Amino acid sequence: MKANTFTRHLREGVKSLARNGWMTFASVSAVTITLLLVGVFLAVIMNMNHFASKVEKDVEIRVHIDPAASKEDQKALKANIEKISQIESIKYSSKEAELKRVIKSFGDTGKSFELFEQDNPLKDVYIVKTKQPRDTANVAAKIEKLNYVSNVQYGKGEVEKLFSTVKVGRNIGIVLIAGLLFTAMFLISNTIKITIYARRTEIEIMKLVGATNWFIRWPFLLEGLFLGFLGSLLPMVLIMSAYSSVQSVLQEKFAGTIFELLPYSPFIFQLTGLLILIGCLIGMWGSVMSIRKFLKV
Template identity: 55%
Template sequence: MKINTVFRHLRESLRNILRNSWMTFASVSAVTVTLLLVGVFVVLMLNMNKIATDIEEDVEVKVFINLEADEPAIAKLGAELESIAGVESVAYSSKEQELQSLIEDLGEDFSLFEQDNPLYNTYTVKASDPKRTDFVADNAAILDSVNSVEYGEERVDQLFTFFEAARNVGIVLIVGLLFTAMFLISNTIKITIVARRKEIEIMKLVGATNWFVRWPFILEGLWLGVLGSIVPITLITLGYSYAYDLISPKLQNYFFSLLEITPFIYQVNLIILLLGTLIGVWGSMMSVRKFLKI
C-alpha cells in the first residue's frame, strides 16, 4: 500500500469520526463503560488469583508422630514422607519447638507446659501441587509411627472449589463484556455505512477495491477503541493505586498480599488498550463484511 493511500485512509477515518460526532460519542461511551468493567474484572481476577495462589501454596499437612517413637523411627518416617509422590518438602519440628511456637502465638500462659510438654513431635509436609494435598495426607496417615494427620480437609476442598468457580465466572463475564463492546461498535459502523452507501457505490464503480473501501472503516473502529480505552486506563490506574495504598498495610500480618502496583498496573493498561483496539477493529471488520458484502 502506497504511503499516500495510507494517509488518505487515516484522514478519511478521522473525518468520519468528526463528521458523526454524536455517534462517535455514543460508541466511545459504550466502549468506555465496557472496558472499565472489563478492566475492573481483570484487576479483581488477577488479584484473586494471586491471593488464591498464596493461600494454596500455604496449605500444608501436619503429621503428628507417636509419642513412643524413638529417633531412628522418626528419621525413618521422615524418609518415608519424602518418598511419597508429589511431596515438595518435609520439615521436622520437635515438641519443644512446637511449644515455643504456641507460646509466641498465644502468649506466655502456655509456658506452664514447659515442665510437662503434652505436644507431639511433628513433620510439616508440603505438596508440590496444592490440589494433591489430600493424596499426600492419605499416604502419610498409613505410615508407621504416625499418630494423626491434619490439613483442614473440608476447608481446603471448599477453598479450591470456590477459587475455581470464581475464576470460571470471571472469565465468562469478561468474554461477555468484550462481545457486547464488539456488537456496539459494529452497529455504530453499520449506521455510518448506511449514511455513506451512495459514496461507497461510486467508489466501487470507479474501480476501488474491497480493501480500499474497508480500510477507513477499520481505522475508524480502531480510533473508537483507542478513545474508549483512555478513561478506563486513567480511572483504573488511579483507583488501584488508591486501593493498594489503603489495603496493603492491613494485609501485612497475613500470608497473602495484593499484586504490586508496578509492573501490574502497566500490564493491565496494556491489556485494556489492546482490547479496545481489538474490539474496535473486529467490530468494524464484521460490520463491513456482513453488511456491505463487498
C-alpha cells in the same frame, strides 16, 4: 502495503471520526463504559487470584510422628514421604519447636503453656508441602497410611471449601468479563454499521471501479481501532487513580495480614495496557463484522 496508501487509509479513518461526530461519541462512550466495568472486574479478580494463590501456598500437611518411633524410624518415614511424587518439600519440626510455636501463636495467653516445657505433650512433626496445593488431600491420605504416623492435619474440609470457592469465583469472573466484552463488540459493531450504511453507495461505487475488499476495509478498520483506543483512555485514568487510593487505604488497614493487594507497579500498567489492547481489538473486530455485508456487491 505502500506508505502513501496506508497514509490515505489513516487519513480517511480520521476524517470519518470527525465527519460522524455523534456516532463517534456514541461508540467511544460504549467502549468507555464497558472497559471501565471490565477494568474493575479484572482488578478485583486478579487480586482475588493473588490472595487465593497466597492462601494456597500456605496450605501444608502436618504429619505428627508416633512418639514410639526411633530416629531411624523417623528417617524411614521421611524417606517414604519423599517417594510421593507430588511432594515439593518436607521439613522437620521437633516437639520443642512445636511448643514454642504454640506459645507464640497465642500471644500473652500462650504463656500458660510454658508449664508444659518440663513435660511436653506434643509430638515431633514433618511439615509437608505439595507441588500443587490441590493435591493436598490426596497426599495427606497417602501419608496417613504410612508406618509411624500418629495423625495427619491439613485443615480437612476447610481446604476443600477454599479450593471450591476460589474455582467458582474465578469462573464467575471469566463469564462476566466475557459477557462485557461481547456487549462492547456488539455495541461498536452496530454503531459502526450505521456509519457504513450511510456510505454504502460510496462503497458500491468503489467496488464497481475495481477497488479490492481490503482497500475499502482498511479505513474502517483503522476507524474502529481509533474508537477503541479513545474509549480506553478514560477507564485507564480512572482505574489508575482509584487503585492507588484503594491500595493506600487497605494497606494501612490490613498491614501485617495476608490481605494485601497486588503492588501498584507493574500491575496497574499491565492492567491498563491490557485495557488499551482490548479496546483496540474490539473496535477493529466491530468494524470488520460491520462492513462484511456491504462488500458483497
